[in-house]
């Protein structure tokens with residue numbers, strides 16, 4: 001049975017129909033046209049579908065749509081500065097660090113990686129190597145071998161300490 005789920009996504013209140021058994025990933029992609037979160041495994045193994053729910057990184061493929069009710073969801077579309085805020089083309093510092101450090105190849109894993117990194121840096125601004133590895137352990141990348149990704153997250157943490165921002 002279809003139901004309407006109300007929550008905020010990237011700061012905007014939305015009200016969206018979800019079919020029976022839909023997960024948050026399907027609501028975001030099919031209900032709202034937010035296709036930044038990817039479906040890789042669909043089973044909680046790859047992290048390509050990672051989004052933030054109330055600031056925590058979750059696998060949207062495992063997150064039942066009704067549980068989003070009243071929550072705050074952030075997707076990769078919510079990170080870059082918005083056009084209406086004069087931010088055309090301005091990436092979030094974590095996104096920029098991924099670009100600068102060659103941590104993006106096919107890009108399929110990148111939205112999830114960036115959001116896992118954001119959740120980490122929001123709760124732990126000076127993570128050590130082990131913390132970064134643990135935070136990204138649920139995100140699989142088949143392209144980069146992880147070294148560049150780890151470097152990017154370290155650089156983003158450093159940049160954030162120098163110029164604090166969301």
Ligand code: FES
Nearest residue numbers: 040041042047061
């Ligand atoms: S698609 Fe959700 S963890 Fe792989």
Ligand code: FES
Nearest residue numbers: 106107141142143
């Ligand atoms: S860049 Fe291709 S899967 Fe990570």
